[in-house]
Amino acid sequence: xxxxxxSNEASVSFEVGEYQQFPKPEPEDxxxxxxxxxxxxxxxxxxxxxALLCVLQGVLNIALRLALTEPTAEGETEExxxxxxxxxxxxxxxxxxxxxGRSWDDSRQDCMQRGAxxxxxxxxxxxxxxxxxxAAAWVGMTDREKEGTWIxxxxxxxxxxxxxxxPGQPDDAFGGEDCGDIRTMTDFIGLNDFxxxxxxxxxxxxx
Ligand SMILES: [Ca+2]
Ligand SMILES: [Ca+2]
Numbered sequence: 383x384x385x386x387x388x389s390n391e392a393s394v395s396f397e398v399g400e401y402q403q404f405p406k407p408e409p410e411d412x413x414x415x416x417x418x419x420x421x422x423x424x425x426x427x428x429x430x431x432x433a434l435l436c437v438l439q440g441v442l443n444i445a446l447r448l449a450l451t452e453p454t455a456e457g458e459t460e461e462x463x464x465x466x467x468x469x470x471x472x473x474x475x476x477x478x479x480x481x482x483g484r485s486w487d488d489s490r491q492d493c494m495q496r497g498a499x500x501x502x503x504x505x506x507x508x509x510x511x512x513x514x515x516x517a518a519a520w521v522g523m524t525d526r527e528k529e530g531t532w533i534x535x536x537x538x539x540x541x542x543x544x545x546x547x548x549p550g551q552p553d554d555a556f557g558g559e560d561c562g563d564i565r566t567m568t569d570f571i572g573l574n575d576f577x578x579x580x581x582x583x584x585x586x587x588x589x
Contacts, residue, residue, distance in 0.1 A: 468588075471511045476501060477586040478515045486561035489520045489584030490535065498586040502534040503564075509545055509573070512585060514566050518576075520584040523562035525575065529554065532562065548572035 464475035477496060484492065490500050500522030503509050512521075522535035532540035532552070540562075548565050552575035561578035564585070565571060576582075 464588075471508060473589065475588045476512065478519065479583045479585070482583045483581045484520075484584060485581065486520050486524070486578040486584075489582070490522070492584065493586035496586055496588075498588040499535050501585040501587040502536060502538070503545060503573075504541075506545060509564070512564055513571065515585075516564075516583045517567050518563050518565050518574075518582050520582055521562045521564050521573070522587075523573075524560055524578070525552070525554075526560045526578070529560075546572040548574045551575060 464470045465477075468475040468477050470476075475498075477493070477498060479489070479492070486500075493499050500520060501512065502522050503512065512519075523532050523540050524535075525532045527533065530552075532542060534540060548570045549572075551573060552559065552562075554560075554575060556577065559575035559577055561576055563574055563576050563582060565574050
């Protein structure tokens with residue numbers, strides 16, 4: 383806008399100068415006819431530039447809004463999406479191995495290679511969800527550190543009374559059972575303690 387006023391002043395002083403130099407009506411008319419044209423030209427150029435700026439800003443606004451909203455939309459869908467072959471429950475993804483030949487430690491290793499860990503069961507609902515997929519599968523609990531004190535792989539204590547154990551479990555049978563698995567067998571449904579080196583299926587969880 384400042385540029386517009388400047389150029390306007392310049393054309394006005396030019397007009398006055400011409401009038402002083404040529405007082406005759408003829409050149410004055412010629413000058414009057416001449417000056418409005420550049421004035422209009424200046425004005426229309428400024429107006430056009432302003433209009434173009436408005437359009438450009440509008441386009442930029444839309445582009446910016448799209449650029450800002452797209453990643454959050456992607457983030458939301460990613461949170462609700464589990465990798466192929468994984469199951470979803472709450473905010474977690476679960477991998478239930480089809481293979482059944484791994485010890486508790488080897489199973490945990492496999493989970494870690496998948497960017498997960500052996501499953502941590504925090505509620506009866508989560509346990510119910512995981513029941514029925516396998517006859518037996520390792521879960522992420524152990525009482526290796528202190529017999530009878532069950533902890534999850536993240537170090538949190540197992541809520542022994544808040545979960546369902548298979549009848550008579552944990553029993554630390556056969557000279558010691560320090561790793562946890564989940565059972566879905568006739569008359570034997572729930573959590574169980576078992577020999578850590580036994581071969582079984584396993585369940586991984588990502589959070
Ligand atoms: Ca034990
Ligand atoms: Ca047992």
